[in-house]
Amino acid sequence: MWSRLQGRLRPVGCGVEELRRRRREREAELRIARREQQLVSKRLLRDDAPGEAEEGYVIGILGEAEIQQFLHLAKRGTEEKERQRALVRLRRGLQHPETQQTFIWSVLEGSMRTLVGLLTSSQALLQLEAARCLHELSHSEQSAVAEACLPATSYLLTYLSSHSSDFIELCLYTLGNLIVESEAVRRQLLPQGIVPALAACIHSPHLTVLEALGYALSQLLQAKEAPDMIIPSSFAGSSVLGSPLPQHMLRLLQPGPKLTLGLAVEFAWCLHYIICSQVNNTLLITHGALSTLGLLLLDVAGAVLRTEDAGLELVACPVLRCLSNLLTEAAAEAVEEQMQLGDERVMAALFILLQFFLQKQPSLLPEGLWLLNNLTANSPGFCTSLLSLDLIEPLLQLLPVSNVVSALVLTVLCNVAEKGPAYCQHLWPGPLLPSLLGMLALSDTEVVGQSLELLQLLFLYRPEAARAFLQESGLQALGRHEAAAQLQDRVHALQQTALHG
Known part of the structure; x- marks a missing residue:
């Protein structure tokens, strides 16, 4: 799913700062690759x-x-x-x-x-x-x-101020279908004020209108020109970020009795497209996006425990993506200030969703693991929660799902290990060694490369881990990858560290 830049271990003298530098480079590549967008679709209201x-x-x-x-x-x-x-x-x-x-x-x-x-x-x-x-x-x-249909679009836009909620809903879905299809339609509607017209609809007391609004807005935000001409201010009065829409979307996404699944799905995807544009995510963070999305994450996890509703993954996916991408840009103090939900509550909610995905929608596991990676990358608090809740074994149980999942699980474990000896003490001894030996038996260079990095961190902070590795035929496991051009230097460095410390 994502391409990465493989870091290369220096022979023997590879310190913690060097490992961190390489990991930061890889994280930059991952952040770029996470700017995925949901495939466009059309709605039919009959x-x-x-x-x-x-x-x-x-x-x-x-x-x-x-x-x-x-x-x-x-x-x-x-x-x-x-x-x-x-x-x-x-x-x-x-x-x-x-x-x-x-x-x-x-x-x-x-x-x-x-x-x-x-x-x-x-x-x-x-x-x-x-x-x-x-x-x-x-x-x-x-x-x-x-x-x-171009001659009709201006009238559809005008009728968004109609007194009939059914008529407004119909016009919104029709505009959404046309917007996503035609640049000519968007080019005509933007100067005519489609963004202010949509912003006016967000005050509707009718949930059906709000859901239709979310759909039409998400279609508009998926346009190729959105990051340059729709989200920022290019047409006077037609900037999404310059309108009240972001603040009202965050208000509507606050968990509560009025928040429906349909509403949450539509506006969470809207936020995802805005965040992926990277126009001004600081503004969203200032409006409390991290706090709102964090609370929504807890709410979705609670709903998973209460119901078998198969539609919950439709909102879980954009919420996870929004949080993941915001965390890559948010200053540490903003994260600490807005996500005062208790590290353990967030971590527990995330693992509830991971188990839900494992059973119902395995293709979404990378979404949850990507957020887990971003939470643990720079936060000792979230790493501590992962350990205090005994979540290492449940995490290791995800390794066999796919190579993509394996690489992300190993990346999260590297985040924990690089925090120092006290964290590595919780990782070793334990079930980690057999799991890593199993990963070294694979041929996927991404998975093997992450395994090598995790072992290097463990050997740096827990010298006894190297001895246990040697006793379990670790050198033979490394020998399988000596001929791989992408892994040769890493394998050699790890062999030297295991033998000589």
Whole structure:
């Protein structure tokens, strides 16, 4: 998952400061690699009326003539009910990709202009059905659809100030689908004030609107130009960080009875994209992001113990990523000030999630281990908690999962070992030696390299560890890697340290 720069052990005379310097270099590479983004996706909001199927609204693929007929009826029908039925039939037809394609081809014939005219109608039911038709189009996988919908986007933006929460929700999901697809749509909406319009929505008392807002905002924040043109202030009044959005997002993410899973998922991903941009993470930390995310971590871990809800990993993943990336930039005093949750509470919560991932979603184990790495890298307090809670054995039990997991587990153990003799005393003697010998039997250079570094730290602080290593055929285990170009110097250095101290 991540690329690393392998540090090289100097022959024999490798001190603790040198090990730390190399580890800092590798951490810099890891931090860059952690700027991953969730794959973009589109949402489809369907709430078909219960009687639609019975009333003959189940429509197959529509041809151009049928599309034009329904639009004509919707525009010129003599009765409002008849006009609404025509739009419902069009909407049901637009659920088919073939109809969507035909609709886009017929744009030159005025189909989109007619639909936009119905969207701006003074009759609420026609307006809503026209918006639903646009929503079906916005979910299309055809890249031309978003730009074909461009004439409607300004109106969708205006309707975010509507009095109807259902209508606002529909407009938000539609805009979110279009924003992620088309740079032209974003280029049009940014100067028109999409960021202030979204910021206004965050005051809504309706959870459905807030969740839709989180989705639309996360789509906007994933744009390739977001770090340069959306998150900082490039358009007057359109900077995400210059708006009230970050503070209100953190407020909404505070654990409590009003925090729903859907809300937490959407806004946690929003924070993730902002943090990954590295535009101004200090501002988020100043607003209390570490404290809020730390409390949310405890809340998610508590929920894991109480319920079998499989959706919890959807919020755990962005929360772990946000904390991990913020910790790489936060000053030590900020971490200490904001994460006054008790080292042991945070550590216990993290291991609850690691066990949950191990059983339900092993692919997320690296996310939790990456946070554990960042917590222990510069904090003796978190290292102490890891030891006082007897979590070394549970950590070692993760080694067989994958090479990526093994490398991260070994990195965390290196964080503990480099804190000095008192910490190494808890690592040795114990189950660590058999585990490390098992890692040396592997061929993965990343895993073996981390094993060599951990052994070097142990030999520096616990000379008896070197003797035990020799008694357990450690030299033979090292000999397997003498021919590996990336490991030769390390292997030689460790052999010399084991034999001569």
